[in-house]
Amino acid sequence: xxxxxxxxxxxxxxxxxxxxxxxxxxxxxxxxxxxxxxxxxxxxxxxxxxxxxxxxxxxxxxxxxxxxxxxxxxxxxxxxxxxxxxxxxxxxxxxxxxxxxxxxxxxxxxxxxx
Amino acid sequence: xxxxxxxxxxxxxxxxxxxxxxxxxxxxxxxxxxxxxxxxxxxxxxxxxxxxxxxxxxxxxxxxxxxxxxxxxxxxxxxxxxxxxxxxxxxxxxxxxxxxxxxxxxxxxxxx
Numbered sequence: 295x296x297x298x299x300x301x302x303x304x305x306x307x308x309x310x311x312x313x314x315x316x317x318x319x320x321x322x323x324x325x326x327x328x329x330x331x332x333x334x335x336x337x338x339x340x341x342x343x344x345x346x347x348x349x350x351x352x353x354x355x356x357x358x359x360x361x362x363x364x365x366x367x368x369x370x371x372x373x374x375x376x377x378x379x380x381x382x383x384x385x386x387x388x389x390x391x392x393x394x395x396x397x398x399x400x401x402x403x404x405x406x407x408x
Numbered sequence: 409x410x411x412x413x414x415x416x417x418x419x420x421x422x423x424x425x426x427x428x429x430x431x432x433x434x435x436x437x438x439x440x441x442x443x444x445x446x447x448x449x450x451x452x453x454x455x456x457x458x459x460x461x462x463x464x465x466x467x468x469x470x471x472x473x474x475x476x477x478x479x480x481x482x483x484x485x486x487x488x489x490x491x492x493x494x495x496x497x498x499x500x501x502x503x504x505x506x507x508x509x510x511x512x513x514x515x516x517x518x519x520x
Contacts, residue, residue, distance in 0.1 A: 309457050325506060337497065337510040350507070393504045394440040399451025
């Protein structure tokens with residue numbers, strides 16, 4: 295079975311540019327999570343979708359960040375405009391449902407904002 | 409209240425040694441305690457999980473010990489191998505909750 299697929303794997307862009315990260319969850323999973331990982335703050339949950347609907351976006355750092363899930367097989371995380379402090383590894387994860395189900399992570403997008 | 413405190417930050421052991429990683433929590437509503445393993449360039453992957461109704465759970469060389477009264481849990485890796493070198497994260501969640509609270513991670517190096 296294919297796991298969670300994220301693209302791009304690496305992104306380097308200049309401050310002020312728009313960045314779009316993409317995620318394809320595991321087929322059949324109805325929960326999707328976006329995380330950010332940094333050395334200082336560890337793994338932080340940014341937003342959680344259930345059945346394509348955003349349930350909890352309290353972790354989104356500011357209005358420059360937005361996420362969408364137009365269908366069950368695709369989600370995007372957008373940063374506009376990007377800033378150097380957004381540099382991090384961004385992970386997408388999916389799970390079958392809530393209720394303490396294992397979360398399956400993609401391999402992440404390493405984002406560098408110059 | 410929502411934090412999970414993990415120690416040590418890094419750990420170096422010889423092959424065959426038994427590294428132990430400890431986590432502590434405050435929120436008594438936490439009911440599910442998974443451990444994730446992350447290799448460089450990869451996402452975290454679920455390794456083993458425990459609920460507070462048991463004090464110990466083993467899967468292969470990996471064991472979770474759980475002390476409900478102390479609000480602590482730990483991961484032991486028996487007969488550690490260089491291939492176990494990775495970053496390990498403990499986490500906690502409330503019963504039926506989607507939200508995992510992660511510890512800051514422990515970078516384990518197993519040297520031959």
